Amino acid sequence: MMSTGTLRLRRALAAPALVVTTLLSSTIALANNPEPWQLNLTAGVTQTSQEVHQLHMIMLWICVVIGVLVFGFMFVAMFRFRKSKGAVPASWSHSTKLEAAWTIIPVLILIGSAWPATLVLLRMADTSESEMTIKITGYQWKWRYEYVDYFGKDPGINFVSSLESTSDRTRQLGSGLDPAAVKVGDYPTYLLDVDKPLVLPTGVKVRFVITADDVIHAWWVPSLGWKQDAIPGIINSQWTKIDEPGVYRGQCAELCGKDHGFMPIVVNVVSKPEFEQWMTEQAPAPAVPATADVIAPTTGPQG
Amino acid sequence: MAHAAVHDDHHDADDHKPQGFMARWVFTTNHKDIGTLYLVFALLMFFVGGAMAMIIRAELFQPGMQLVEPQFFNQMTTMHALIMIFGAVMPAFVGLGNWMIPLQVGAPDMALPRMNNWSFWILPFAFLILLSTMFMPGAGPQGGWTLYPPLSMQGGDSVAFVIFAIHMMGISSIMGAINIIATILNMRAPGLDLLKMPIFVWSWLITAFLLIAVMPVLAGAVTMLLTDKYFGTSFFNVAGGGDPVMFQHIFWFFGHPEVYIMILPAFGIVSEIIPTFARKPLFGYQAMIYAIASIAFLSFIVWAHHMFTVGMPLGGELYFMYATMLIAVPTGVKVFNWVTTMWEGSMTFETPMLFALAFVILFTIGGFSGLMLAIVPADFQYHDTYFVVAHFHYVLVTGAVFAIMAAAYYWLPKWCGNMYSERWGKIHFWMSVISVNVLFFPQHFLGLAGMPRRIPDYNVAFADFNMISSIGGFWFGLSQLLFVGVVWHAVYKSKNRATAQVWEGARGLEWTVPSPAPHHTFTTPPVIDDSKLAHGDPTH
Numbered sequence: 001m002m003s004t005g006t007l008r009l010r011r012a013l014a015a016p017a018l019v020v021t022t023l024l025s026s027t028i029a030l031a032n033n034p035e036p037w038q039l040n041l042t043a044g045v046t047q048t049s050q051e052v053h054q055l056h057m058i059m060l061w062i063c064v065v066i067g068v069l070v071f072g073f074m075f076v077a078m079f080r081f082r083k084s085k086g087a088v089p090a091s092w093s094h095s096t097k098l099e100a101a102w103t104i105i106p107v108l109i110l111i112g113s114a115w116p117a118t119l120v121l122l123r124m125a126d127t128s129e130s131e132m133t134i135k136i137t138g139y140q141w142k143w144r145y146e147y148v149d150y151f152g153k154d155p156g157i158n159f160v161s162s163l164e165s166t167s168d169r170t171r172q173l174g175s176g177l178d179p180a181a182v183k184v185g186d187y188p189t190y191l192l193d194v195d196k197p198l199v200l201p202t203g204v205k206v207r208f209v210i211t212a213d214d215v216i217h218a219w220w221v222p223s224l225g226w227k228q229d230a231i232p233g234i235i236n237s238q239w240t241k242i243d244e245p246g247v248y249r250g251q252c253a254e255l256c257g258k259d260h261g262f263m264p265i266v267v268n269v270v271s272k273p274e275f276e277q278w279m280t281e282q283a284p285a286p287a288v289p290a291t292a293d294v295i296a297p298t299t300g301p302q303g
Numbered sequence: 304m305a306h307a308a309v310h311d312d313h314h315d316a317d318d319h320k321p322q323g324f325m326a327r328w329v330f331t332t333n334h335k336d337i338g339t340l341y342l343v344f345a346l347l348m349f350f351v352g353g354a355m356a357m358i359i360r361a362e363l364f365q366p367g368m369q370l371v372e373p374q375f376f377n378q379m380t381t382m383h384a385l386i387m388i389f390g391a392v393m394p395a396f397v398g399l400g401n402w403m404i405p406l407q408v409g410a411p412d413m414a415l416p417r418m419n420n421w422s423f424w425i426l427p428f429a430f431l432i433l434l435s436t437m438f439m440p441g442a443g444p445q446g447g448w449t450l451y452p453p454l455s456m457q458g459g460d461s462v463a464f465v466i467f468a469i470h471m472m473g474i475s476s477i478m479g480a481i482n483i484i485a486t487i488l489n490m491r492a493p494g495l496d497l498l499k500m501p502i503f504v505w506s507w508l509i510t511a512f513l514l515i516a517v518m519p520v521l522a523g524a525v526t527m528l529l530t531d532k533y534f535g536t537s538f539f540n541v542a543g544g545g546d547p548v549m550f551q552h553i554f555w556f557f558g559h560p561e562v563y564i565m566i567l568p569a570f571g572i573v574s575e576i577i578p579t580f581a582r583k584p585l586f587g588y589q590a591m592i593y594a595i596a597s598i599a600f601l602s603f604i605v606w607a608h609h610m611f612t613v614g615m616p617l618g619g620e621l622y623f624m625y626a627t628m629l630i631a632v633p634t635g636v637k638v639f640n641w642v643t644t645m646w647e648g649s650m651t652f653e654t655p656m657l658f659a660l661a662f663v664i665l666f667t668i669g670g671f672s673g674l675m676l677a678i679v680p681a682d683f684q685y686h687d688t689y690f691v692v693a694h695f696h697y698v699l700v701t702g703a704v705f706a707i708m709a710a711a712y713y714w715l716p717k718w719c720g721n722m723y724s725e726r727w728g729k730i731h732f733w734m735s736v737i738s739v740n741v742l743f744f745p746q747h748f749l750g751l752a753g754m755p756r757r758i759p760d761y762n763v764a765f766a767d768f769n770m771i772s773s774i775g776g777f778w779f780g781l782s783q784l785l786f787v788g789v790v791w792h793a794v795y796k797s798k799n800r801a802t803a804q805v806w807e808g809a810r811g812l813e814w815t816v817p818s819p820a821p822h823h824t825f826t827t828p829p830v831i832d833d834s835k836l837a838h839g840d841p842t843h
Contacts, residue, residue: 041684052684056678063671117678120680121624170367216547228683234548
């Protein structure tokens with residue numbers, strides 16, 4: 001019942017923002033992965049990320065409208081009331097009505113924007129009824145993915161994902177290698193590609209339990225609509241449900257030491273049958289992944 | 304007498320200035336000299352921290368690692384923040400307070416002049432220690448200015464030096480704050496009621512209480528880091544039953560009031576300058592004071608909005624979102640009141656006014672992104688990206704630093720007795736205001752496109768805006784050399800003597816003393832004439 005209410009309210013509140021979003025989308029493609037000259041947040045590939053994007057656009061346009069009004073008045077004042085034009089200063093310095101108005105109106109605007117934000121947050125916080133659980137552990141400077149539950153079964157898949165070797169060679173100080181040359185297909189993947197991506201099925205509610213082994217990291221794929229800190233000794237949970245197959249890229253978002261900039265995240269989303277096929281190829285947790293494109297040594301943390 | 308004090312080396316017997324460098328500057332108890340020391344120190348640190356920013360922007364000029372190792376890059380981001388916050392912005396405000404508060408309340412000096420000397424002279428040593436850590440084995444701090452454990456504990460023994468330096472800065476700030484409160488509450492000229500005080504004095508009074516409240520909290524947090532590292536405690540060490548998130552709560556309980564410590568005096572400065580150059584009284588004087596007080600109060604109850612992604616309970620996230628959004632209300636009141644002060648005024652646009660107007664617009668832009676960051680689900684995307692970097696540089700550079708620049712131009716003629724070059728002041732302003740936007744505005748785009756902060760290298764998709772931002776950065780950095788030139792010229796070369804009044808629309812006690820302000824002022828309390836005060840009428 002909350003979700004229908006959410007939806008109706010969101011539509012009502014987001015209507016003006018949506019018009020503009022559409023306008024923006026037509027001129028600037030809202031890419032799922034970073035694009036050159038990208039100006040705005042991605043709308044992403046989950047309901048959550050789209051709702052977050054809408055909230056972002058609502059807030060942005062509220063700020064733009066207030067900004068235009070306030071700065072507009074200011075510029076009018078600066079042009080009309082200048083001494084060089086012979087302006088004579090008034091001496092008034094108080095107006096209870098005005099001051100009450102610009103205290104109360106912002107409060108109303110804030111309530112209006114807190115409401116949809118609350119609804120989105122409530123939905124995001126609900127990790128119940130997940131069909132699959134993945135444990136993510138942050139290390140200096142790589143991620144471990146453990147598939148601990150898939151529709152009640154333990155798939156026993158467990159691997160480490162770290163920066164792929166071409167990026168790693170290119171990013172060394174004075175390597176002389178061209179970052180633009182690191183590509184997968186047409187997409188430049190410098191520092192945004194890993195040796196072994198996280199593979200997820202479409203249409204399945206996936207719960208992530210996120211922690212870290214050494215220092216604090218943060219797991220962030222913008223297309224999924226959130227980031228979550230990975231903290232040693234603490235298990236955080238988040239969830240996603242992705243409907244579009246594709247490759248979604250992200251990075252560690254919490255400073256975690258010298259190679260913080262070099263521990264990307266890649267999520268490869270495939271259809272459910274493909275995913276189950278992939279799982280059977282992985283099991284039972286071979287030491288060396290059979291289908292990895294690049295065989296990279298998965299040594300322990302180098303910290 | 305006015306022209307005898309133009310040069311520091313003209314020691315006029317009537318001025319009772321101590322003779323000799325040591326006596327004049329090292330042993331000084333004079334609020335004006337200590338104010339000058341603070342301001343010169345802040346400017347020096349501004350260039351040290353700025354040089355580090357130049358290294359950061361040079362490495363980020365294009366993708367790939369060209370100049371420095373990642374460890375050094377992390378050292379630069381950490382030190383840049385610590386130096387700019389504790390070495391540049393805060394001492395600059397304390398310097399302005401030292402110079403102007405006694406002049407604005409009609410007091411002969413600060414209430415505790417010897418402690419005033421000590422507060423300042425701790426600082427050079429604190430920063431020598433902090434800077435020296437860069438040359439220690441294992442290098443200086445690399446875990447970000449927020450010093451989050453466990454990462455901050457991975458440093459070498461420089462951690463102990465950094466913590467000691469922070470303790471010294473804290474002691475300096477607390478003593479400075481006690482001095483300011485004691486001065487304002489005890490040393491106002493007879494008849495200068497609290498609600499007749501200039502708004503800059505009000506803003507500093509409230510800021511000083513914030514400082515006293517939160518600097519000990521920072522001291523506690525870093526002391527716990529120290530004992531965790533060296534004495535086997537486990538405050539933040541999971542293996543011993545501690546909690547790394549607890550550090551973040553304690554840190555931000557200091558940290559959020561801290562960001563207001565860096566902006567409330569700026570509000571005060573802008574509230575002085577806009578009425579002067581609009582030649583019209585500040586609109587809603589009392590509302591401005593209540594707004595500052597409300598912001599100060601709210602600053603204590605919103606800290607965890609810096610930590611929305613640590614995995615707080617839902618109720619906590621909602622509470623901190625709502626409380627944070629509330630800050631927009633008193634901040635909005637301030638902005639609306641500044642704009643209304645201009646309305647039906649008679650404006651001129653000297654350099655201080657230009658900086659103050661740019662402050663109003665650009666600080667408000669930083670406020671807008673702050674409001675967006677308050678929205679928890681959206682913050683899950685913005686958090687720890689360049690969007691946040693853009694946000695806090697808008698409030699701290701075009702906010703705090705622009706207000707300090709405005710104040711420096713506004714009161715410089717009172718300090719040195721000469722007018723600065725208006726032409727070069729304006730050139731400095733326009734170079735700064737354009738370049739700072741080239742520098743920071745594209746960082747909003749980078750953050751929204753997905754670039755995390757504190758990374759030394761990035762995907763080629765982020766290359767274009769990073770290059771633009773770096774160009775803006777070098778341009779902004781170089782433009783600040785103009786400021787040094789303008790100040791040097793005004794102090795040593797300018798032939799254009801300032802009157803006591805300096806600005807046609809200026810009101811308040813500081814404009815009743817000659818320019819330059821003699822070494823000792825208000826040795827007998829001034830007679831307060833309400834009609835000559837900036838805020839003689841307490842009903843407004």
